[in-house]
Amino acid sequence: MIEVKGVSFTYPNGVEALREVSLTIHDGEFVAIMGQNGAGKTTLVKQFNGLLKPTRGEIFVDGVNTRKVSVATLARKVGFVFQNPDHQLFCETVEDEVAFALRNFGFEESTIKKRVAWALNLLDLTEYRETSPFMLSGGERKRVALASVLAWNPKVVVLDEPTIGQDHKQKEKLRQFIVQLIAQRKTVIIVTHDVEFVAECNSHVVLMAQGKIVAKGSAKQMLTNSALVTQASIVSPQITQIFLELADLGMPIDLINIHEAREALLNFLEVDS
Amino acid sequence: MTVIEAKGLTYTYPGGTRRALEDVSITIEKGEFVILTGPSGCGKTTLCRCLNGLVPNFYGGKLEGEILVTGLKVSEHQIYELARHVGLVFQNPENQLFALFVEKDVAFGLENLGVPRDEIRKRVDWALQMTNIENLRERAPHELSGGQQQRVAIACVLAMQPDVMVLDEPTSFLDPLGAQQIFDVISRLNKELGITVVMVEHRLDLASRYSNHVVVMDKGKVVLDGEPKDVFSSEAARLIGVGIPKATRLSQVLEMSGVRLGRVPVTSEEASQVLKEVLSRD
Known part of the structure; x- marks a missing residue:
């Protein structure tokens, strides 16, 4: 779905944010891009919808070279939710906000109505339909931004720090929701620092540091590798940390979430679960 | 000594349809490290805004009830007076930073208070050092990454050396290692300087170890x-989410x-300790 070939990117101020990055993301894949602040994560995903174009190298989205098409064209394929929702919200009501892109894309008014209702319901925003997005809390605004992108049903969904300001329940909803998107063979790319969220999701993980990709693999492989974890300036999930201390007692050290941990402990203690 | 005392706070934003706060009463003692958590939209940010008078002085509307911070009735003092005692780090650092250079932003609050130049220099250096951003001193805040901006915002408040620091998700844009460093910084200020932290x-997995008091809000x-x-460990916490x-x-x-552990761990160290005991029991 997305093919990044030897991409380097330098901002006009001379900061080299990406250095020779190559990466393939398949159709229906769920990838979490993680790494230090300033590692180039956001710069990389902004290339996927053409907001930024490579200084060197090429990017193909669904077979199309991003240099050859406009952001508007790519936007139909790649829905992008920014880190800071205030960068994309501007309408007077939540409802208008979610309908905005649909109107721009020329959907029929009846379809728009249905889609908007669906997206608002999905993200628990129906009660705020007629509220100004700016009256909402940070976490709620984030959900409005998400609803407005999901409403037009893009093939690829890029979420930059989707869990910021979200409580546990919302995160769990988001996770289930991403699972649904994947089941519909959508490609979901998140940029996140939320190690616990990634451990729950069990997605693929791309680790970045200093404009380069350090490693790509399963969440388990990436998050339990302490050398990689340190290099990417993240920390292991709390479960991994706990089990690292239990290695002497013969417990496995490659666990990342509660379910695995519970199972391993009950097995060890020979308790029927 | 009680630093924050709120009694029966009830508040609705102008134009808002429901109460952002409903009969909120809390007491916070000097030197506590309080974590305020709860579902999004539950009123956490609004409560923070009451602590330095932004609600209702800036946001408007009527705040019922009474709130005292460091002995001052918030309703009877201006935001700038309260700013000496209560420093607020916003959720979104972009809403807080505006100067052309990081250094100027960090010095701004002190300049406003008329602190002597030498003292400003010293405190700015100290705040930049504590937040590990001395190298960003001459950069423009708006060109920095979200995480770097968050550090700058914290430095701005730190420089004021307030009695109470209120931080609204101060590490949300930071990578986990960066977040831990910030928590360490805040914890040090809390322990060494006795600054009360709210x-x-x-991210309770990361933050809980630093705290000795947790307040959970839901629906105001x-x-x-x-x-x-x-x-x-309460059932209510799990149900609220x-x-x-x-x-x-x-x-x-x-x-x-059916595995009895005997006590409730909060940090990973406590958990591995408890589990070690259980696993080597038989």
Whole structure:
């Protein structure tokens, strides 16, 4: 779905944010891009919808070279939710906000109505339909931004720090929701620092540091590798940390979430679960 | 000594349809490290805004009830007076930074208070050092990454050396290692300088170890208020959807499967200690 070939990117101020990055993301894949602040994560995903174009190298989205098409064209394929929702919200009501892109894309008014209702319901925003997005809390605004992108049903969904300001329940909803998107063979790319969220999701993980990709693999492989974890300036999930201390007692050290941990402990203690 | 005392706070934003705060009462003692958490939209940020008078002085509307911060009735003092005592780090650092250079931003509050030049220089250096951003001194805040901006915002408040620091998700844009460093910084200020910390936070796995008092809000009300281990292990916390630390959660699922642990862990160290005891029991 997305093919990044030897991409380097330098901002006009001379900061080299990406250095020779190559990466393939398949159709229906769920990838979490993680790494230090300033590692180039956001710069990389902004290339996927053409907001930024490579200084060197090429990017193909669904077979199309991003240099050859406009952001508007790519936007139909790649829905992008920014880190800071205030960068994309501007309408007077939540409802208008979610309908905005649909109107721009020329959907029929009846379809728009249905889609908007669906997206608002999905993200628990129906009660705020007629509220100004700016009256909402940070976490709620984030959900409005998400609803407005999901409403037009893009093939690829890029979420930059989707869990910021979200409580546990919302995160769990988001996770289930991403699972649904994947089941519909959508490609979901998140940029996140939320190690616990990634451990729950069990997605693929791309680790970045200093404009380069350090490693790509399963969440388990990436998050339990302490050398990689340190290099990417993240920390292991709390479960991994706990089990690292239990290695002497013969417990496995490659666990990342509660379910695995519970199972391993009950097995060890020979308790029927 | 009590630093923050709120009694029966009730508030609705102008134009808002429901109460952002409803009969909120809390007491915070000097030197406490308080984590304020709860579902999004539950009123955490609004409560923070009451602590330095932004609600209602800036946002408008009527605040019922009474709130005292460092002995001052918030309703009877201006925001700038309260700013000496209560520093607020916003959720979104972009809303707080505006100067052309990081250094100027950090000095701004002090300049406003008329602090002598030499003292400003010293405090700015110290705040930049504490937040590990001395190298950003001459950069423009708006060109920095979200995480770097967050550090700058913290430095701005730090430089004021307030009695109470209120931080609204101060590490939300930071990578986990960066977040831990910030928590360490805040914890040091709390322990060494006795600054009272009130921190809105969802990342309880990372933050809980620093705290000795947790307040959970839901729908504008305070629903839980107490020590971390008591709050996190309560049934109510789970039902509201508080992001209970995995260490505590693991102990809960084990207890439900009939494994008796004897005490409630909050940090990963506590959990591995408890589990070691259980695993080597037989």
